[in-house]
Amino acid sequence: MLYTPFKTAQDFESLIHLGETSESIHWDYKQSFSPKKSEDFAIDLAAFANTFGGTLLIGVAEKSDGAKKVASGFVPSINVEEIRKTVHTHICEIISPKIDVQVVPIDVSGNLIVAINVEPSINLVGVCLDKDRRSFNFPYRTEFGNQFMTFEEVEKRMMDSKSRLVYLKLQKYLPSGGKVYIYPYPIGNYQAVWYAECIPGEENEIKLSRSNYTSIIVPLTYIDEVWKGNGGVCMKMNTRLYCTPNFIDFENSEKVAIYEANLRNAIEAQKFFNEARNRNK
Numbered sequence: 001m002l003y004t005p006f007k008t009a010q011d012f013e014s015l016i017h018l019g020e021t022s023e024s025i026h027w028d029y030k031q032s033f034s035p036k037k038s039e040d041f042a043i044d045l046a047a048f049a050n051t052f053g054g055t056l057l058i059g060v061a062e063k064s065d066g067a068k069k070v071a072s073g074f075v076p077s078i079n080v081e082e083i084r085k086t087v088h089t090h091i092c093e094i095i096s097p098k099i100d101v102q103v104v105p106i107d108v109s110g111n112l113i114v115a116i117n118v119e120p121s122i123n124l125v126g127v128c129l130d131k132d133r134r135s136f137n138f139p140y141r142t143e144f145g146n147q148f149m150t151f152e153e154v155e156k157r158m159m160d161s162k163s164r165l166v167y168l169k170l171q172k173y174l175p176s177g178g179k180v181y182i183y184p185y186p187i188g189n190y191q192a193v194w195y196a197e198c199i200p201g202e203e204n205e206i207k208l209s210r211s212n213y214t215s216i217i218v219p220l221t222y223i224d225e226v227w228k229g230n231g232g233v234c235m236k237m238n239t240r241l242y243c244t245p246n247f248i249d250f251e252n253s254e255k256v257a258i259y260e261a262n263l264r265n266a267i268e269a270q271k272f273f274n275e276a277r278n279r280n281k
Contacts, residue, residue: 003053006115009108016057022068025141026054029062031075033083033114038090039129045091045118046125047139047146049099050157052171053120054141058083059113074111083114094128096136097121122165124157160204163220167203170196170226170233179232180208182241187251189243196235208241208248216241216248 003026006012015021023029028044041056048054063072084103092101100119105112126136138149138157149157157164174180180196192210199207199217206223209215218237225236240251249255 003120005053005102005104005117005119006055006057006106007104007117009106012057012106012108012113012115016060016071018071018073020070022065022070023062023145025051025143028054028056028145029060029069029071030056030058031061033058033078033086035082035086035090038086039094039127041087041116042091042094042127043137043139043146045087045099045101045116046095046127047141048118049095049121049125050139050149051120051141054118056116056118057113058116059111074108074113076111078105078112078114080105080112080114083116087116096126096128097123099125120168122161122168124154124161163204163223166220166223166226167198170198170206173226173228173233174198181230181232181234182208183234183236184240186241186243186248192243196233210243210248214246214248222250 004011004015006015006027015027026048030041033041044056048056057071059075059078060071061073061075062069080103087101087103092098099121102115102117104115104117106115124138126138128134128136138154139146140149141147174196178195180194182194186192189210195209197207197209199205203220205217205219207215208218222237222239223235224238227234242249242251242253242256244259247255247259
């Protein structure tokens with residue numbers, strides 16, 4: 001599900017149903033707000049930024065429903081200005097690099113809540129939890145709350161920043177799949193209509209299909225850039241695709257090599273047959 005910031009009562013009511021809707025990878029309920037818990041809120045915001053974006057909903061009470069926490073009602077006496085000031089000073093000061101945060105008051109049927117919206121970050125975002133500002137933790141969001149990255153996960157994420165940028169653009173431009181223009185043009189079929197689709201739960205690959213019946217999984221490292229243009233979404237690849245009526249694969253793959261070898265053999269066999277037939281006339 002693509003992240004959508006909460007800006008109006010309609011945004012809230014379309015997604016959150018009291019007594020039913022649980023916390024998710026994109027939103028978290030907070031009954032109250034206290035500047036004394038700035039570190040906890042900083043972890044929440046950084047986790048959203050490191051994942052796919054999300055919203056803290058301040059002033060929304062919750063209750064346990066089995067293993068889930070669902071929205072149960074509203075809590076009065078929300079101090080919007082205190083929240084705004086604390087977020088943009090104490091909380092953002094211990095988050096590095098800076099993230100895109102908006103504090104939005106929303107009136108939901110006479111109940112004032114505050115949505116703290118966080119856009120997904122291309123960069124790896126850390127939270128400094130010691131007074132000397134020397135040690136950072138790197139949280140991320142799951143369906144069951146926040147987790148912290150291991151050293152190996154931090155290292156991998158820092159190396160994959162380009163792939164994350166491509167992924168976030170695809171999420172934005174093609175939330176439910178759509179037509180794409182591939183550059184350079186695939187070998188063997190220049191006129192095919194192409195479609196791209198993000199794979200649920202997969203950040204490192206997408207599915208490309210041709211005319212809705214032949215598809216291939218493409219690592220994001222094979223994509224250099226994504227942009228809107230030419231009446232759709234354009235995608236520049238650093239590896240060319242090879243197309244036949246029956247399959248799509250990468251230009252230098254073993255499948256393509258076998259296909260080309262078989263094709264050459266077929267051409268030679270046809271040539272030999274034609275020459276033999278001409279000699280027998």
